[in-house]
Amino acid sequence: MIDISNLSLEYNHTKTMALKNIDFYLTKGEMAFLVGESGAGKTSLINIIMGNIKPTSGRATVNGISLTNRGINKVQKVSLRRQIGPIFQDFKLFKGRSVLENVLIGLRVLGPITEEDKHHVIQLLNQVGLQDMINHKIDHLSFGERQRVAITRAVARKPEIILADEPTGNLDQETAFNILKLLASFKSNNTTILITTHATHLLKYFQGRVITLKSGQVSSDDYLEKEESR
Numbered sequence: 001m002i003d004i005s006n007l008s009l010e011y012n013h014t015k016t017m018a019l020k021n022i023d024f025y026l027t028k029g030e031m032a033f034l035v036g037e038s039g040a041g042k043t044s045l046i047n048i049i050m051g052n053i054k055p056t057s058g059r060a061t062v063n064g065i066s067l068t069n070r071g072i073n074k075v076q077k078v079s080l081r082r083q084i085g086p087i088f089q090d091f092k093l094f095k096g097r098s099v100l101e102n103v104l105i106g107l108r109v110l111g112p113i114t115e116e117d118k119h120h121v122i123q124l125l126n127q128v129g130l131q132d133m134i135n136h137k138i139d140h141l142s143f144g145e146r147q148r149v150a151i152t153r154a155v156a157r158k159p160e161i162i163l164a165d166e167p168t169g170n171l172d173q174e175t176a177f178n179i180l181k182l183l184a185s186f187k188s189n190n191t192t193i194l195i196t197t198h199a200t201h202l203l204k205y206f207q208g209r210v211i212t213l214k215s216g217q218v219s220s221d222d223y224l225e226k227e228e229s230r
């Protein structure tokens with residue numbers, strides 16, 4: 001599903017080697033946390049998988065689409081976008097629009113919105129606890145609530161892959177835990193999930209892979225058994 005092979009990235013203008021010979025494989029339905037200190041290369045790797053930046057060498061194959069330094073064509077780019085539900089560090093939500101509109105905008109890129117789509121979105125907003133805020137403007141929501149809207153928008157598209165870049169940033173411990181739990185719950189749909197996070201103290205409550213990056217390299221790749229319930 002996500003196959004990273006001998007992947008390296010150098011930012012040309014600064015000569016920063018952000019990623020060095022990265023290798024790992026995520027199968028369909030697998031969940032992995034990507035951890036590491038600030039500057040370790042997590043966002044760079046996510047950006048390559050999303051097709052936003054090209055690797056300098058090596059290959060990332062995402063659901064059959066091969067991402068190399070040669071780049072991808074428009075058709076492949078559209079296909080990649082359809083398969084990935086991205087959750088960005090800064091959410092990329094639309095101010096002045098309601099919670100419902102923000103989620104529907106994410107679906108509109110895939111085609112006309114049907115009544116069934118709307119029904120599904122409202123069900124998801126219930127699931128993430130935003131049922132009473134459906135018509136509230138994004139501007140009036142708390143940080144954690146916005147994060148839940150961003151997650152709903154990503155999963156409403158029924159993506160094959162969820163990529164979440166630091167979804168726990170700037171959240172208190174309880175909200176961060178709830179966000180990770182929410183993301184982990186989509187594993188049951190056979191969705192492949194890759195989450196970057198600094199909240200390593202919360203990972204003991206989850207079961208899944210933990211891939212650690214250190215100075216652009218994979219320093220460990222472990223399978224985590226759930227240690228504690230909460």
Ligand SMILES: Nc1ncnc2c1ncn2[C@@H]1O[C@H](COP(=O)(O)OP(=O)(O)OP(=O)(O)O)[C@@H](O)[C@H]1O
Pocket residue numbers: 011014016017018036037038039040041042043044045
């Ligand atoms: N656009 C860019 N141009 C040049 N260098 C960059 C760029 N983006 C990131 N870098 C550098 O690449 C390295 C990896 O950065 P990256 O943002 O991928 O790390 P990160 O692990 O996501 O960090 P954080 O946890 O702080 O978000 C860092 O040394 C960073 O300074």
